Amino acid sequence: MTSVISVESLNKVYKDVVAVNNISFEIKAGHCFGLLGPNGAGKTTTIEIMEGIISASSGRVLYKGKPVDESISQQIGIQFQHTALQDFLTVKETLNLFSSFYQSTIAQDKLVTLCDLDDFLHRDNRLLSGGQRQRLLLALALINDPEIIFLDEPTTGLDPHARRNFWQLIKNIKAQNKTIVLTTHYMDEAEQLCDDVVIMDKGIIIESGTPHHLLTKHFKDIFIYLPICQIPEQLMLEQQWKLQGERVEIASRNVEQTLSLLMKNNVSLEGLHIKSANLDDLFLKLTGHSLVEEDIGAL
Amino acid sequence: MNIKRFLAVFKARNIEFFRDKSSLGWNLFFPVLLLAGFTFIFSGDGQAIYKVGLIDALKNEAVVEQSAFFKTKHIDFIDYKSTDLAHLKLSQHNIDLLVNFKQQKYWVNESSPKSYLIEKVFLAEHRNFKRLLTQGEKIRYVDWVLPGILGMNMMFSCLFGVGYVIVRYRKSSVLKRLKATPLSAFEFVSAQLLSRLFIVMFMTSVVYTGCNLFFDFYMLGSYFDLIVIAILGAFSLISLGLLVASRSKSEELIGGLLNLSSWPMMMLSGVWFSLEGAPQGIKIFADFLPLTHLVAGARKVITEGATLVDISYHVSALLVMSTVFLVVGSYLFSWNTDR
Numbered sequence: 001m002t003s004v005i006s007v008e009s010l011n012k013v014y015k016d017v018v019a020v021n022n023i024s025f026e027i028k029a030g031h032c033f034g035l036l037g038p039n040g041a042g043k044t045t046t047i048e049i050m051e052g053i054i055s056a057s058s059g060r061v062l063y064k065g066k067p068v069d070e071s072i073s074q075q076i077g078i079q080f081q082h083t084a085l086q087d088f089l090t091v092k093e094t095l096n097l098f099s100s101f102y103q104s105t106i107a108q109d110k111l112v113t114l115c116d117l118d119d120f121l122h123r124d125n126r127l128l129s130g131g132q133r134q135r136l137l138l139a140l141a142l143i144n145d146p147e148i149i150f151l152d153e154p155t156t157g158l159d160p161h162a163r164r165n166f167w168q169l170i171k172n173i174k175a176q177n178k179t180i181v182l183t184t185h186y187m188d189e190a191e192q193l194c195d196d197v198v199i200m201d202k203g204i205i206i207e208s209g210t211p212h213h214l215l216t217k218h219f220k221d222i223f224i225y226l227p228i229c230q231i232p233e234q235l236m237l238e239q240q241w242k243l244q245g246e247r248v249e250i251a252s253r254n255v256e257q258t259l260s261l262l263m264k265n266n267v268s269l270e271g272l273h274i275k276s277a278n279l280d281d282l283f284l285k286l287t288g289h290s291l292v293e294e295d296i297g298a299l
Numbered sequence: 300m301n302i303k304r305f306l307a308v309f310k311a312r313n314i315e316f317f318r319d320k321s322s323l324g325w326n327l328f329f330p331v332l333l334l335a336g337f338t339f340i341f342s343g344d345g346q347a348i349y350k351v352g353l354i355d356a357l358k359n360e361a362v363v364e365q366s367a368f369f370k371t372k373h374i375d376f377i378d379y380k381s382t383d384l385a386h387l388k389l390s391q392h393n394i395d396l397l398v399n400f401k402q403q404k405y406w407v408n409e410s411s412p413k414s415y416l417i418e419k420v421f422l423a424e425h426r427n428f429k430r431l432l433t434q435g436e437k438i439r440y441v442d443w444v445l446p447g448i449l450g451m452n453m454m455f456s457c458l459f460g461v462g463y464v465i466v467r468y469r470k471s472s473v474l475k476r477l478k479a480t481p482l483s484a485f486e487f488v489s490a491q492l493l494s495r496l497f498i499v500m501f502m503t504s505v506v507y508t509g510c511n512l513f514f515d516f517y518m519l520g521s522y523f524d525l526i527v528i529a530i531l532g533a534f535s536l537i538s539l540g541l542l543v544a545s546r547s548k549s550e551e552l553i554g555g556l557l558n559l560s561s562w563p564m565m566m567l568s569g570v571w572f573s574l575e576g577a578p579q580g581i582k583i584f585a586d587f588l589p590l591t592h593l594v595a596g597a598r599k600v601i602t603e604g605a606t607l608v609d610i611s612y613h614v615s616a617l618l619v620m621s622t623v624f625l626v627v628g629s630y631l632f633s634w635n636t637d638r
Contacts, residue, residue, distance in 0.1 A: 053479060070481075078479045084471030086311055088318035093311070100307035101480040140476075 004029040004148060004179050005050065010059035012045050019045040021203040022059070027196070029147075032170070032180040034194035036187065036279065042203040043183040044081055047152050050181065051078050063148075074103060077141035079134075081152040081183075085125040091136055092121050095143065102144040115139040115169060131162030138169060148179045155189060167192050187279035199283060206286050211279060218285060219277035221251035224258060227271045235265050247273075300489070304482050308490035309497075316460075316498050330452040330506045334445065334514070349374045349417040350575055352385045352397040366400065368424050374417070377575060389414075389433045391602050392443040393573040396421060397433070404429045410439050442517035445510075446597035447570035449503055453529070454536050454564055454590050456499050458557050461491060461540035466553045469634070478634040488632060492537050499533045500526075519604030525597060527607060531617040532593025538624035539589060545631040564590035569598070592616045 005027040012020040020042045027033045035043045048054045050061050052068045061068050063075075085094055095112075099105045112118055115135045120128060128136065134154055141149055151170070155163040163186075170193055174180055184190055190197050191211050198208040207214055225247045235241075239261075242249045252258040255274065262269065317323060353376055369376065377394060379385035388394045389406055395413040397406040398421070405421060405428050408414040421428075468474045477487060510516070518525075543556045567574065567581060568590035574582055585591045596613035599605035607614060 051479060053475065073479060073481045078476075080472060080476060080479070082472050083476045084468075084473050085476075086315055086473060088315045089311060093314065097307050097311045098480065100303050101482050103481075 002029055003027060004064060005181070006062040006065070007046070007050065008060050008062065010046065010049060010061070011057045012042075012049060012054070013057045018203050020049070020056075023198075023200070023203075023205050024059075025198050025205065025208060027179060027181060029179055030177045031195040032174050032182060032193050034190040034197040035181070035183040035200060036185065036190050036197050036283070037200035038185050038283075040202075041185075041200040043185075043200055044152055046200070047150055047181060047183050051076065051150050053078075074144060075146055075148065077144060077146035077149040079137045079141040079149075079151045079154055081156065083137060085133075085136070087124075087126055089125055090122050091117055091125065091128070094125060094136065095139060098140050098143050104145065105143055106145040111139050111142060114142065114172065116165075129162075130158050131165065134158060134162070134166060135169065138166075142173065146178070148181065149173065151180060151182045153183055153185070155184070155186065163189070187283065190279055197279070199279075199286065201283075201287050207282070214282055215277055215279070218282050220253055221277070222253075222255050223275050223277065224250040224252055224255065225273040225275070226250070226262075226267070226269070230268045230270065232265065232267070235267070300486060301481075301483075305486045305490050308477075308482065308487055309494045312464075312491060312494040313498065316494075326452075326456060326502050327506060329455075330448055330503075331510060334441065334448050334510055349396070349413060349420075350377060350394040350573070351375070351417065351421075352377050352379050352388060352394040353400070354379050354382050354385050354397065355399045355401045360400075366424065368421055371420060374420075386433055387603075388573075388575060391598075392440055393575045398428070403427060404431055406431045406433050408433045412440065439517065441514055442602060443598070444571070445514075445516055446601055447568075447594050449507060449529075450532065450568070450590055450594040450597060451565055451570045452506070453499050453503055453533050453593070454561060456502065457495060457533055457536035458540040458543070458561055460498070461495050461537050462544040462553055462557050463550065465491065465541070465544040466547055466550055470548050470550065474634045484632055484634065485629070488541060488629065492534075492541065495537050495540075496530065496533055499537075500530060503529065503533075516601070518601055520600035520606070524605070524607050524610075525600045528593065528596040528600060528610065528614065528617075531614060531621070532589060532596070535589040535593070535617045535621040535624065538621045538628060542624045542628035542631070545628045546633050564588045567591070569594050586616070589617060589620050592620075 003026040007023065007025050007027075010020055010023050011018070023042075023046065035046060037043050045054070049056045050068075052070075052072050063072060086097070089097065092108075095108055095117075099108065112121060115138050117132075117135060117139055120132050123132075125133075125136070138151070138154065141151070154170075155166050158166065167189065170180065170182075174193070180193075182190070182193060194211060196208070196210055197214070199206050199214075207218075209217070225244065228243065228246055228248050231241070231248050236243075236248060239250070242251075250258060259269070351374055368374075379388070379397075385394070385397050386406065389397045389408050392408065392411055392413075395408070395411060395417045399405070403425075405418075405425070407418050407430065409432060418430075465474075468477075474487075507516075539560060540557070543560060544553055547553050547556070563584075564570075567585040568588050569585070570590070574585055577585075592613035596605075596610040596617075599610050599613075603609075
């Protein structure tokens, strides 16, 4: 599969802060590509350089082998992380406004159906809920029927139900063979949507690949959790199992064998929880700090 | 310039303005309130400074200097070599009293409350002077102050309506979102400028027409000339608003800058009182303010029946200012997306 975007040795420095530090990657046509990392990792800076919104301190971005120029705005769709819409315009008027900016646009009724805007098409932008607003912003990103769509943290601030609805919209768009570049700090979102991911922290890429490849590369184990009160201390020390709050974390390469061992030692399996490693675990393993801690810290 | 994109932004901005009922209401209500209020209150006794014109005998001559009236505080004395000009100034409220000490005559403008008051002060010492009424057609204070109030309202609408809106758009990333489309800065700025020009002219016309029903304004000149000078003035003020808002993302800063631009105009552009007799430095400074030329031009059309040729100095000044503000504003303009 051919690369549609090439990022080469990209750097962005703000006074004394290095936001992006010499990163390179390729994005294949038709893929959903995820830029993952906590707040302040450099994701938004990277994506905005790719969109041509801000300039790089050094390095370059190539679209189909050519440097970014002004014509790129006709070919890409963008959903920013923080964008206000013009007050007092309805959803339909906002779609009309943005349609007028492009040479060719997608049929409005098709766009309305694709992004599920029908219920609030004549509502004032100021009266939209978070989920409705994000769907409108997605529609604006798709209005010129772009080959490449940039979505910067599109589900931040949405409730779980709205997030899942939004994921389905992105899957529908992906099914149309469009290339999607997505930034997120929700690892479950990346696992659901992305074919390839780059994990960033403090402006550098710390890992890249498909989510499955990265998880199998870094984790051979399945995690089993049991309440601490059910596990004899002697057994825990022998097996070098870790304590995670009120629970014991058992890393196992063979779940069947581990469960047999527990039953042989008369350990009750009540409250048993089994989980595979996810990208959040991977981030924790690679950086020594979790995304959740970063978010709480940021608050 | 893509006309389709330009018209789309122009239309969107107009919809935004006309649907904002509170802002629309205030834009209509404010000038009417000022006209009504200041016509009857401000002109009564609110102003401490009076202007007295002197003809035949100048203020450095002994006959004038010996008069106790000449030493009264808060009165400016202005020499006139032309009697006709002095009478015109009195009839148009630029001065409040005209005195000829050698011939022991004075003239008042009976439609001016200030003329009435200063006459009382004058008569305390000079009871033997002959009282005469101003020659030529008198105008009411409301006719004199009308271009100033409408001009001031236009100034606030142009400066704040453009400056604040652009900074708000920039701060809330509306500009960033627009930048991500093929819309050019020129198309965006032109649409903002012409949208505001349309809004200001529309609102001013509504206010003028509505108030005219009650006040029956004096009008010696042509409405076409008045509209031309109003459009040029508004264009110049909008350009100044664009220049002020060309870069900043801070509403506090832009508020300060807009106040810095508007207050000198409000005080020194002849909105409330004439600059007749003011120090030369103040007059020169006022000449660099677009509102000065808008108000002076409109006032001459209304009260003197001046044509565009007669007020070509003001027309030229507004054209030059608009060009300078637009060129510098376009050069400095930033979507300001780089953090």
